[in-house]
Amino acid sequence: MSDAAVRITGMTQRRPNFELGPIDLVIPSGYVTAIVGPNGSGKSSLFRLLLDLAKPNSGGMELLGEPVGSSNDTKLKARIGYMPEQPVDLEDGLRGNQKTDFVRQWYPKWDVHLYQELLRRFEVDPAIKLGKMSKGMRRKFDLSLMMAHHPDLLLLDEPSSGLDPIAWKTMIDVLHRYMEQGNRTIVMASHIVDEVRRLADYIVFVVQGKVLGFYEKDTLLNSWQVMYIEAAGVGINWKQMPGYRHAASISGGTTYKVVTEDALQAERWLAEQKLALISKQKLELDEILLHHIEHARGVL
Structure with a gap:
């Protein structure tokens, strides 16, 4: 710099x-x-x-x-x-x-x-x-x-x-x-x-x-991603995932939507846990800002 x-x-x-x-x-x-x-x-x-x-x-x-x-x-x-x-x-x-x-x-x-x-x-x-x-x-x-x-x-x-x-x-x-x-x-x-x-x-x-x-x-834009992960029959503490920000099951099923701010390390962690990464996508800047706002307010 x-x-x-x-x-x-x-x-x-x-x-x-x-x-x-x-x-x-x-x-x-x-x-x-x-x-x-x-x-x-x-x-x-x-x-x-x-x-x-x-x-x-x-x-x-x-x-x-x-x-x-x-x-x-x-x-x-x-x-x-x-x-x-x-x-x-x-x-x-x-x-x-x-x-x-x-x-x-x-x-x-x-x-x-x-x-x-x-x-x-x-x-x-x-x-x-x-x-x-x-x-x-x-x-x-x-x-x-x-x-x-x-x-x-x-x-x-x-x-x-x-x-x-x-x-x-x-x-x-x-x-x-x-x-x-x-x-x-x-x-x-x-x-x-x-x-x-x-x-x-x-x-x-x-x-x-x-x-x-x-x-x-x-x-920033490459690191923040939302990942869709299959975790059937496995109890996962998502907060252990690198860069963890938020996790929720989809419709109460075994597929989870997880947001991370460290996508590269998160993928390595998923492989170590033998969890299937179904898909992933980058977050837009306004979505990243919303996560910062909710985190500051104690929502997440």
Whole structure:
């Protein structure tokens, strides 16, 4: 794993009726990491903390090797592009090009040619008032504005919210091209399974304010499987199976449906137990997330 783009150590934030953390997390630079979790799990709060828009009660954070919350972080923030889940209502009276004229002065690497190219690809007219733009057009404008200064790190909170299928495919291509340079990093919160599949190298599960796991995406999707096993006349303690998550008999019979997060070792264990594996299939990302949620809630 490369150097850390994001490093969080012992971070907590306490609010009425919700606590985020404690979180210890290292996100590598040069990759796309997706933060996945249900609504209200703390994903947006985490982004605000990383940008020093909110303060933690304890712990420390670093972005691109620099501490978050230092007295002068102008140079650090000039290396970051951030797109919040919701636009700022106070900007609704501004035209897109008025916001651009204000924002660009903060970024020494501002690239007007890249900005205009992104607007063209996304079919956005910056002369329109931000409050008059549709949700999808506002999203495309914000993405163009955020990427025009060649940031080293993108923090994207539900980036495809409001995008139609064509704009979504354009966004995927734009982000792939952004990553081609090799030393850039994207951290995104997303609930779109296909978006995570296409973009992410790593996945972080966040549930109820806690990080429940950091995984390499392909390893995760290959390891989590549901297996159908014939166990006639045999008493099996399924919890001994490597990676065991859940087991249930099908219609009360001798065939069992068992979920494991370590498919390779589970198959070896089945062979040792002389149990017949009838079939198996990989779990989808949303199914894996559901298992994490139910485990956190004590359901499984």
